[in-house]
Amino acid sequence: MNAQELLQEISAYCRETGLAESTFGRRAVNDGKLAARLRNGGRITTETLDRIRSFMQANRVPPDLRSSLLMRPNGLAARTPLLPRAVPSEASPQRHFRFFDNRQKYLLFVHTCSEKRVVAQRVALELAGISPRPPSLRVFDAGVGDGTVLARVMRAMHDRFPTMPSCVVGKEISLEDVRLTLQKMPDRFFEHPAQVLVLTNLAYADAPWLKARSPATEARIVWHELALSGNSAHRFEEQITGLEAFLAENWNAGIDPRTGNPAFERPVVLVIYREDHRFLLDSVIPRPGQGSANYDLVIASQPYRARAPLTFKARRVIAPLARALGPGGRLIAVHSYGHDPGQEIVQRVWPGDDPFVHDRHDILRAVKEELGPDGRDLVFNAFADNRALFRYDMHALPGELSETIGTSTLFAAWNAAVYVAQVEDERLAAVVADGRYLDATREVLQAQGGLWFHDESYVISRRRH
Numbered sequence: 001m002n003a004q005e006l007l008q009e010i011s012a013y014c015r016e017t018g019l020a021e022s023t024f025g026r027r028a029v030n031d032g033k034l035a036a037r038l039r040n041g042g043r044i045t046t047e048t049l050d051r052i053r054s055f056m057q058a059n060r061v062p063p064d065l066r067s068s069l070l071m072r073p074n075g076l077a078a079r080t081p082l083l084p085r086a087v088p089s090e091a092s093p094q095r096h097f098r099f100f101d102n103r104q105k106y107l108l109f110v111h112t113c114s115e116k117r118v119v120a121q122r123v124a125l126e127l128a129g130i131s132p133r134p135p136s137l138r139v140f141d142a143g144v145g146d147g148t149v150l151a152r153v154m155r156a157m158h159d160r161f162p163t164m165p166s167c168v169v170g171k172e173i174s175l176e177d178v179r180l181t182l183q184k185m186p187d188r189f190f191e192h193p194a195q196v197l198v199l200t201n202l203a204y205a206d207a208p209w210l211k212a213r214s215p216a217t218e219a220r221i222v223w224h225e226l227a228l229s230g231n232s233a234h235r236f237e238e239q240i241t242g243l244e245a246f247l248a249e250n251w252n253a254g255i256d257p258r259t260g261n262p263a264f265e266r267p268v269v270l271v272i273y274r275e276d277h278r279f280l281l282d283s284v285i286p287r288p289g290q291g292s293a294n295y296d297l298v299i300a301s302q303p304y305r306a307r308a309p310l311t312f313k314a315r316r317v318i319a320p321l322a323r324a325l326g327p328g329g330r331l332i333a334v335h336s337y338g339h340d341p342g343q344e345i346v347q348r349v350w351p352g353d354d355p356f357v358h359d360r361h362d363i364l365r366a367v368k369e370e371l372g373p374d375g376r377d378l379v380f381n382a383f384a385d386n387r388a389l390f391r392y393d394m395h396a397l398p399g400e401l402s403e404t405i406g407t408s409t410l411f412a413a414w415n416a417a418v419y420v421a422q423v424e425d426e427r428l429a430a431v432v433a434d435g436r437y438l439d440a441t442r443e444v445l446q447a448q449g450g451l452w453f454h455d456e457s458y459v460i461s462r463r464r465h
């Protein structure tokens, strides 16, 4: 193949994925000037050609995503190039792990294990420690996922504070998760009419304020209000479902070619409340540019990858959330802890594997350091193990785990174990080729009489003035 043909291939690939040619060169062969060199008659070795080819192969945009990547839902070509959708890359399997590869694993895990219920129970205990001030109780969920935790916490909140206006803000970048979360909300508006729900895809450092620090991003925010009419959960559901086209148009995300991290295509803030409570909620409904945080409760359930660097967890995730606490506010964070039969399954297959590299003490220390003087009226509560650690289980019917364990139970157990340990697809593909992973799963289930996991929690609270 000559240089011209290769260049054409690279240009077509870059158009398809939205990558700049320099980024392509850097990521494929660590040479940002690759395309320029080829254009100027430069030659490459067959080894470099092989690397370019395997990069394109490994990062192909699947055909079913390609049309949605290049076309708007209304059929018009995108005005600005869209970011490439997250496609697993051999070069950085961890990078794309959360966003794309593990969707089915997440949903299977949520429905086969009690974690999200147990986490919601733990979070709800914090409601006893807060004293909201007028005009409303304020809650921020730093990554709503499929909304199971948030919906349960809201039920507990509406039970404890039945007449208090409340504003719940949830951050979520994934369109599918936003849809799943919204599906769980109609009955919340029915039971608690004085409720404002806000969903946004803004970054951690912006989302609690519903305001972007970068003026360019702030100017691009798509701010959408839905005032629900009627007075039944069914009517609310119809109107929330009617958001589908708006979400499909605006709530798209991809991979930022500069950083490789998930990034929104457009910043969006979606505000939902009941029309018949607009007057009462006037000072509670957020307005563009207002920029107040002051939360009574911040929920950070599994907000970072276990293997992410400590500084990332502290600086990019937890510190901004701690800053967003109002007086007397409480941030509760939960992450996986290991030391359980789930980890035993994983270690039988990958001896020595341990993704749980930072515990709550490490994270609290790093957050404290990161905040410096800004953390002076915060209290960092690590608590003793018996309060901080908790257990959740895989659901199993009585007798199901005794003698012969059904295949679907084994699959669910394996899924939960590798999901919690955040094993990348590349590593999984290598071991599922034979049946040993199912043997390992069966042996652990039989030896332990079940499957359970440990989560670890910690709290950062702001003193009341």
Ligand SMILES: C[S@@+](CC[C@H](N)C(=O)[O-])C[C@H]1O[C@@H](n2cnc3c(N)ncnc32)[C@H](O)[C@@H]1O
Pocket (backbone or CB within 6 Å): 097, 098, 099, 102, 106, 115, 116, 142, 143, 144, 145, 146, 149, 300, 301, 302, 303, 304, 305, 336, 419, 420, 421, 422
């Ligand atoms: C946006 S976050 C969490 C969403 C929501 N807060 C929740 O707890 O379900 C979703 C990501 O968290 C991670 N995650 C969720 N539950 C986990 C668990 N029990 N153990 C390890 N990682 C988990 C996964 O990487 C997943 O893609």
